[in-house]
Amino acid sequence: MVVSAGSDFLEFHDLSADVVTAVLERAGELGEAWREQRMPQSLEGRRVALIVDDGGWRNTTAFDLGIQAMGGICTHVPASLGGREAIADLAGYLDNWFDMIVVRTPELASLRELAANARAPVINARTRSNHPCETLGDLAYLRAKRGGINGLKIAGVAPDANILRSWVEASISLPIEVVQVYPDDWHVSDPALLNPNFRLSTDMRELEDADVIFTDSWPSGVAEGEVADYRISAEVLDRCRPDAVFIPCPPVVRSQEVTADAMTHAACQSTAAKAFLLHAQNALMEWIAARPELNASR
Incomplete structure (x- = not known):
């Protein structure tokens, strides 16, 4: 899988206004689908790594729940971006198994390093510097x-x-x-x-x-x-x-x-x-999963 730049969501303005508009509109639709228990299986077969490196529960729980509700596979990875493994090495290991990486970690710089070395798209689930989701x-x-x-x-x-x-x-x-x-x-x-x-x-x-x-x-x-x-x-x-x-x-x-x-x-x-944190994150993941470059080798 070869992924071009532009699939990561590390800072809010990584997304253009047109993309944000589309994601927000889709979030509203997914909110309706959630309430009616008819969630689309738009992440079916997608394997998502969830790394929680600094506590918290709301948006990481919503990621886990949303991935499963849309047919994806979510695995909690007990890794740390400040641990013994070099971040570049960690990116390679994650790429072996996962199509998307969601990370909540203290340092935005570490997240940027991960994204620079990973082929899979990286989503910022919170840093001390920002919280775009x-x-x-x-x-x-x-x-x-x-x-x-x-x-x-x-x-x-x-x-x-x-x-x-x-x-x-x-x-x-x-x-x-x-x-x-x-x-x-x-x-x-x-x-x-x-x-x-x-x-x-x-x-x-x-x-x-x-x-x-x-x-x-x-x-x-x-x-x-x-x-x-x-x-x-x-x-x-x-x-x-x-x-x-x-x-x-x-x-x-x-x-x-x-x-x-x-x-x-x-x-x-x-x-x-x-409540819309779940729906917006679902819409974001759905948009990322639909990117042509992510589907080239599937």
């Missing part, structure tokens, strides 16, 4: 709820970390506006991410006309007084648009980035949004 799932939910994503204003009340970075990656290739609302010390400064669809702010009033608001955990070791003004409460959400969608990123720490009453506010749609 999480953003893909949230966008699939927003498309299903609103009918489209073009022109959305998305406010991230979050530090420079993997959740925010994936939304910024999405703003590179999609017609959306992403604004980080947080103290200056935690603003994104990576020149590779700065783009015309992304901007920085310290003003919580940015939330009042946002279509979507998301959060992430407070920075490790921060004094509460430094970020307390950026805590999302029901009072904050009451000042926002009546149709605003609030998606706090799990695991949520009540009394830190959110209050308990924010989690029961009508705007909070985290549970419903995270």
Whole structure:
């Protein structure tokens, strides 16, 4: 099997806007199929390696479940990208047996090295630097709820970390506006991410006309007084648009980035949004599996 560049999903903007649109639309269709228990067997015969190198459970469980539901074979591989085996060697061994490799690992650089050496497509199931599948799932939910994503204003009340970075990656290739609302010390400064669809702010009033608001955990070791003004409460959400969608990123720490009453506010749609993580990942794998270069030798 010879695979050309472009089959990996390591950063959100690896996918063009047209591909994202198609994947999000398909995610909606697969969501319907899931609810009606009529999943297409579009991964039949595909052998997928699942490497979980740093804990977590939501999206890796969804990968395992989705692969099986669409007829594929999922094997949990107890390997590590920071282990004794050289990553280039590990890529070769995985290529012997697998058609696709899904990895949750701390370092994006290690994932890039794996993808550079593997023939099989590599999917980023989360790194400390980014979490593109999480953003893909949230966008699939927003498309299903609103009918489209073009022109959305998305406010991230979050530090420079993997959740925010994936939304910024999405703003590179999609017609959306992403604004980080947080103290200056935690603003994104990576020149590779700065783009015309992304901007920085310290003003919580940015939330009042946002279509979507998301959060992430407070920075490790921060004094509460430094970020307390950026805590999302029901009072904050009451000042926002009546149709605003609030998606706090799990695991949520009540009394830190959110209050308990924010989690029961009508705007909070985290549970419903995270259901689409399964559907979006399924649509992504289906799109990758259908690439002509992956089928040349099958």
